[in-house]
Amino acid sequence: MATRVLFVCMGNICRSPTAEGVFRHLVAAQGRSGQIITDSAGNHDYHVGAAPDVRAQAAAARRGYDLSDLRARQVTRGDFTTFDHVLAMDAANHRLLQQLCPAERRDRLRLVLEFATGTALREVPDPYYGGAQGFEAVLDLVENAAHGLLRYIER
Numbered sequence: 001m002a003t004r005v006l007f008v009c010m011g012n013i014c015r016s017p018t019a020e021g022v023f024r025h026l027v028a029a030q031g032r033s034g035q036i037i038t039d040s041a042g043n044h045d046y047h048v049g050a051a052p053d054v055r056a057q058a059a060a061a062r063r064g065y066d067l068s069d070l071r072a073r074q075v076t077r078g079d080f081t082t083f084d085h086v087l088a089m090d091a092a093n094h095r096l097l098q099q100l101c102p103a104e105r106r107d108r109l110r111l112v113l114e115f116a117t118g119t120a121l122r123e124v125p126d127p128y129y130g131g132a133q134g135f136e137a138v139l140d141l142v143e144n145a146a147h148g149l150l151r152y153i154e155r
Contacts, residue, residue, distance in 0.1 A: 002034065002035055002036060002037045003035065003036050003037070003084050003085070003153050004036075004037045004038075004039070004082060004083040004084050004085070005023065005036065005037070005038050005039070005083060005084065005085045005087065005149070005153075006038075006039050006040065006041060006075070006079055006082075006083040006085065006086045006087065007019040007020050007023070007038070007039075007040040007041075007087050007089070007112060008040065008041050008042065008043060008075050008086060008087065008088050008089065008093055008097060009040075009042055009043075009088075009089040009090070009093055009124075009126070010042055010043055010044055010046075010092075010093060010126065011042045011044055011046040011047045011072065011128075012040055012041050012042030012047060012048075012072035012073060012074075013042070013047045013050055013051075013052050013053045013056065013072050013128075014052065014053050014055075014056045014126065014127055014128050014135070014138065015089040015124050015126065015127070015138055015142070016040035016041065016042065016089060017040045017052040017056065017067050017070045017072070018052070018056050018059075018060055018065075018067065018135075018138050018139060018142055019040065019087070019089070019112060019124075019142040019145070019146070020038045020039060020040035020067075020070060021052075021060055021065040021066065021067040021070065022060070022065055022139065022142045022143055022146045023038050023142075023146045023149065023150075024038045025064070025065050025066075026146050026147065026150055027150065030150065032150075036150075036153060039083070040070065041072075041073050041074060041075035041076075041079065042072055042073070042074055042075065043074070043075055043093050043096040043097065044074065045074045046072075047072040048072055048073055048074055049071055049072060049073075050071065050072045051067075051068065051070065051071060051072075052067045052068075052070055052072075053128065053135075055127070055132060055135050056127075056135055056138075058132075058135075059132065059135035059136055059138075059139055060139065063139060063143075065139075075097065075100065077100055077101075077102065080100075080101050080102055080105035080108055080109070081102075081105065083108065084108060085108060085110070085149075085153075086101070086108050086109045086110075087109075087110055087111065087112040087115075087149075088109070088110070088111055088112065089111075089112055089123065089124040089126075090111070090123035090124060090125075090126070091111070091122070091123055094109070094110075094111055097109055111123065112124060112142065112145045112149070113141060113145055114145075115145045115146075115148035115149040115151075115152055116141060116144040116145040116148055117144060117147075117148055118144070119141070119144065121141065124138055124141050124142065125137065125138070
């Protein structure tokens with residue numbers, strides 16, 4: 001049975017699709033695509049159906065990640081049954097997910113940076129209102145977390 005991982009941010013056009021794209025790439029490079037399924041969603045419906053932010057796509061492409069096939073969607077209560085790991089990008093989104101999450105599924109909900117090493121940061125900052133460097137910082141953090149997450153799942 002496949003392990004299913006969902007990455008969640010506010011609108012699903014910056015951080016969570018970036019995390020999905022990075023983790024999907026890592027999983028494929030390890031030959032585990034059929035064993036680990038990835039997706040991303042947003043707590044809000046601001047951008048449902050939209051492609052990731054062009055700045056997120058450009059930053060990801062510079063590092064070899066393709067986000068072009070991803071489309072924003074809103075997280076649902078059913079996602080806590082479908083996915084083994086529901087990973088929030090920050091504390092605000094984690095709180096929103098806790099409100100939606102059935103009590104018996106709370107063990108599936110965590111912050112993505114819990115899997116990162118060598119950083120004291122607990123949250124992936126939202127780059128939406130900033131410049132290109134914010135998107136690079138998101139990539140640095142989610143690349144770190146992706147490796148830790150894969151190690152965690154392999155255990």
